[in-house]
Amino acid sequence: MLVSTNPHNEECVNSYATFNKAEIDNALNAANRQFTSWKNTSYEQRAQTLKAVAAALRNDKENLAHLMAVEMGKPLKEGLGEVEKAAWCAEHYADNAKTYLQSEDIESDAIESYVCYQPLGCILGILPWNAPIWLAFRFLAPSLMAGNTCIMKHDPSVQGCANAIMHAFKSAMAPDNIVTNLPIDNAEITNIIKDRRIAGVSFTGSSATGAKVAADAGSVLIPYVLELGGSDPCVVLADAELEKAADIACLSRIINAGQSCIAAKRIIVEESIYDQFITLLKDRLERLKVGDPLDNATQVGPLARKDIQQNLHRQVKESIEQGANCLLGGTIPDNQKGYYYPVTLLTDVTPSMTVFNEETFGPVMCVTKAKDINTALNLANQTVYGLGAAIWTKNLEHQQRFMQELQAGQVAVNGIVKTDPRLPSGGIKSSGIGRELGPHGIREFVNCKQIWVG
Structure with missing residues (x-):
């Protein structure tokens, strides 16, 4: 059984039966049979379907938000x-997939030579x-608009969604x-990835699990996209618009209770404004309503689960023991119901501390002092991750330097790191392989076929 637990009161929301072997087999067969038909539909037909789905999402948005x-x-x-945002994504690919995947003429020694993009089959998400x-x-959205069919293996805790x-x-x-929705235990996923009816795998989750998914997919030579931790x-920097930078840093850190791969997790502040900026952060964080x-x-x-809460608390406690200064939060009230964690502000964080080196998934902000611009850049890149990064400065030369030298899949200048259906998103190093969204994302699960006519 897959069990959904309400993290506010720790009560069971619902439980769902998992598929047995025969049901899994039927689901994979059905998705593959449908592929032979769906791949031959026009972009206009697929777009009509995706736009109808977007409308259905909006009509049910209160229920979805409640779930x-x-x-x-x-x-x-x-x-x-x-x-x-999900509805927008469906509509964006409905409107743009044909352009993103149009054939490209390439001059060669042939009478005609070009590249076309064709769907692969059944893609596992x-x-x-x-x-x-x-x-x-x-x-x-991109997988379907490319002409693939999709097997959706969602997290066990959100089967209602x-x-x-x-x-x-x-x-x-x-x-x-x-x-096709596939309600199965996580332990079953290796067998699904290696099934000959799966043509590609898209995974979003932890870096450790992503490495296992990559190994499984690589063993059967199918493409994969990994969007991992960050x-x-x-x-x-000292010349930044500090009030706005503080607003956006807090928003980026706290959205979804801090449970976001692209959240701002390490705030690196130039020394001359360090104390001033901490005051701005503390003022904003302590006014947030938790509940x-x-x-x-x-x-x-x-937080979504008790193990997430307990691991976050371990990271905070270790960092305080290592010398971090806790200005807000940092403790779990006795007898508290639910998997709550207080909004926490840790300052004087150094690269040797746990919260600097590990991904923190929760409402914990850590702030590190940089004596100058060079130090700030080095600190920013001093991580095994490389998902997103933000730089706040009015200096155009500094902007250009950080845009070029930050080791990340995407960089925001004087703004928030976010995902956008129009723009590719993904990471380097331990943050992933491949790209989602934009024109690049839809080309991950297609056959880039070269045509040469003599």
């Missing part, structure tokens, strides 16, 4: 925004719990089995 709140603790306001609607459509996604496709009267730096995600006034909900 996210009770299954993984996302505040209602954030949940509503997530549904809108292994999805996480932290943005259960958005991350599903980040996988589904997975079923609601399937309901959206049914409400939109989408063709059967272009998307410890994103947010560098604030029931179903309360419209809540800004920070609970």
Whole structure:
């Protein structure tokens, strides 16, 4: 059984039966049979389906937001925004897939030579719990518009959200089995990846699990995309617009209770403004309302699971023991119900400390002092991760230097690191392989076929 637990009150939301071997086999066969038909539909037909699904999401957004709140603790306001973003993603690929995948003429010694992009087959999406609607459509929309069919293996804790996604496709009267939900235990996933009916794998999750997925996919020579963990730096130089930088740094760190791969996790501040910027951060963080995600006034909900809460607390305690200064939070109240963690601000953090080296998944902000610009850049790159990074400065020369030298898959200048259906997203180093979204993302699971005519 797959069990959803409400992280606010630790009560069981629902339980779901897992597929047995025969049901798994039937699901894979159905997705592959549908591929032979779906791949031959026009872009216009696929777009009509995706736009109908987007409309179904919007019609059901209150229910979807409620499901996210009770299954993984996302505040209602954030949940509503997530549904809108998922619908936008579906519409974006409906409108742009044909252009993204149009054939490209390339001059050669042939009478005619070009590259065309064709679907591969049934693509497996292994999805996480932290943005259960958005991350599903980040996988589904480009894969479907490319002509693939999709097997959706969602996280065990958000099966209500997975079923609601399937309901959206049914409400939109989408063709059967272009998307198939696969409720299985995580232990079963290796066998699914290695099944000959799977043509590619998209995985979002931890770096450790991503390495296992890559090994499984590599063993059967199928393509894979990995969007993994991050410890994103947010560098604030002395000439930055400090009030705005503090606003965005706090938003980036706290959204989804800090449970985001691209959250600003290491705030690196130039020495001359260090104390001033900490005051700005503390003022904003201590005013945040932590509480029931179903309360419209809540800004920070609970963490999704108890093990996430306990691991975060370990990271904070170790860092304080290592010399970090705790200005806010850092303790779990006795007899507290739910998987809550207080908004926490750690200062005087150094590269030897746990919170600097490990990914922190929760509302914990750590701030590190940099004596100058060179030190700030070196600190930003002093990580095994390379997902996103932000730089705050008005100096155009400094902007250019950080844009070029930050080791990350995406860099935001004087703004927030975010995902956008129009732009590719992904990481380097331990943060992943491949890209999602934009024109680059839809080309991950297609055959880039060269045509040469003599």
